[in-house]
Amino acid sequence: MGDSDHILVDRAAKGDQKAFEVLVRQYQGKVAAVIARLIGDSDRVRDLTQETFIKAYRALHSFRGDAAFYTWLYRIATNTAKNHLIASHRAPLDNDVEMDDVDQVAPQLRDNDTPEKIVLQDELLKNFEQALAALPESMKTVIVLRDVHGHSYEEIARLLQCPIGTVRSRIYRARQEIANRLKHYLRPVS
Amino acid sequence: MSCNPELVSAFLDNELDTVIVGAVTEHLLSCDECVQTMTKLAAVKAVMSDKFMVHDPEGLTLSVMNVVTNDRTAPPSNGMMSFLKKLGI
Numbered sequence: 346m347g348d349s350d351h352i353l354v355d356r357a358a359k360g361d362q363k364a365f366e367v368l369v370r371q372y373q374g375k376v377a378a379v380i381a382r383l384i385g386d387s388d389r390v391r392d393l394t395q396e397t398f399i400k401a402y403r404a405l406h407s408f409r410g411d412a413a414f415y416t417w418l419y420r421i422a423t424n425t426a427k428n429h430l431i432a433s434h435r436a437p438l439d440n441d442v443e444m445d446d447v448d449q450v451a452p453q454l455r456d457n458d459t460p461e462k463i464v465l466q467d468e469l470l471k472n473f474e475q476a477l478a479a480l481p482e483s484m485k486t487v488i489v490l491r492d493v494h495g496h497s498y499e500e501i502a503r504l505l506q507c508p509i510g511t512v513r514s515r516i517y518r519a520r521q522e523i524a525n526r527l528k529h530y531l532r533p534v535s
Numbered sequence: 536m537s538c539n540p541e542l543v544s545a546f547l548d549n550e551l552d553t554v555i556v557g558a559v560t561e562h563l564l565s566c567d568e569c570v571q572t573m574t575k576l577a578a579v580k581a582v583m584s585d586k587f588m589v590h591d592p593e594g595l596t597l598s599v600m601n602v603v604t605n606d607r608t609a610p611p612s613n614g615m616m617s618f619l620k621k622l623g624i
Contacts, residue, residue: 348556374581377589492583517544
């Protein structure tokens with residue numbers, strides 16, 4: 346577990362709700378993405394993401410720190426998605442079904458997406474691709490190396506032969522630029 | 536420490552130096568502006584790596600925390616457990 350996760354989980358388990366809030370802010374996007382990939386129904390992603398965090402909060406005392414916090418959270422998210430699939434479609438799935446099995450079920454469920462939802466997600470991804478393409482090459486390279494290929498800052502610095510501070514700065518500025526271009530989606534839903 | 540969005544971005548990547556991770560974490564616990572920045576940057580990080588973005592991430596956080604704040608089924612904290620043990624419960 347990363348040091349910051351360790352600090353935050355420890356404090357949240359002792360009743361510090363602000364510490365739990367920081368964990369929610371940090372991981373809600375990744376959790377929502379995992380659930381979306383599994384259930385293919387964008388209307389329910391938000392509810393199931395919320396359910397995942399509430400389950401995690403209630404079970405914090407049982408988290409022993411043997412695995413990374415996100416690994417533990419990921420497991421809760423996939424189980425929440427699995428239970429949703431079973432409840433919604435009454436599929437005769439064993440309760441201990443592996444998520445590989447759910448991966449096989451989920452693509453069929455994508456048929457439940459309405460054209461409006463598909464258009465909205467397609468529109469977001471199109472705007473995202475445009476925002477990424479509009480970045481200066483130096484920023485685009487570092488953020489792709491980090492967020493798509495998963496390289497560490499040190500590896501990126503070595504690959505590009507620049508200081509780690511430059512890598513850190515470019516990654517932040519790239520994210521900020523993309524956030525500015527996607528601000529319509531980041532605002533409260535009206 | 537003062538607000539530094541670059542460090543917030545590095546926090547999301549678990550790329551902070553050991554010597555400052557505690558200070559940045561403490562800052563995030565007390566600075567609304569920086570946690571809101573973190574929420575936006577985390578949404579961008581998710582769309583970069585997973586091609587999915589949750590709409591209105593700030594609203595989602597508030598919804599979760601609204602339930603958590605009013606949650607009566609949450610486990611007692613370690614402090615509460617010690618207190619109950621002292622009472623022999």
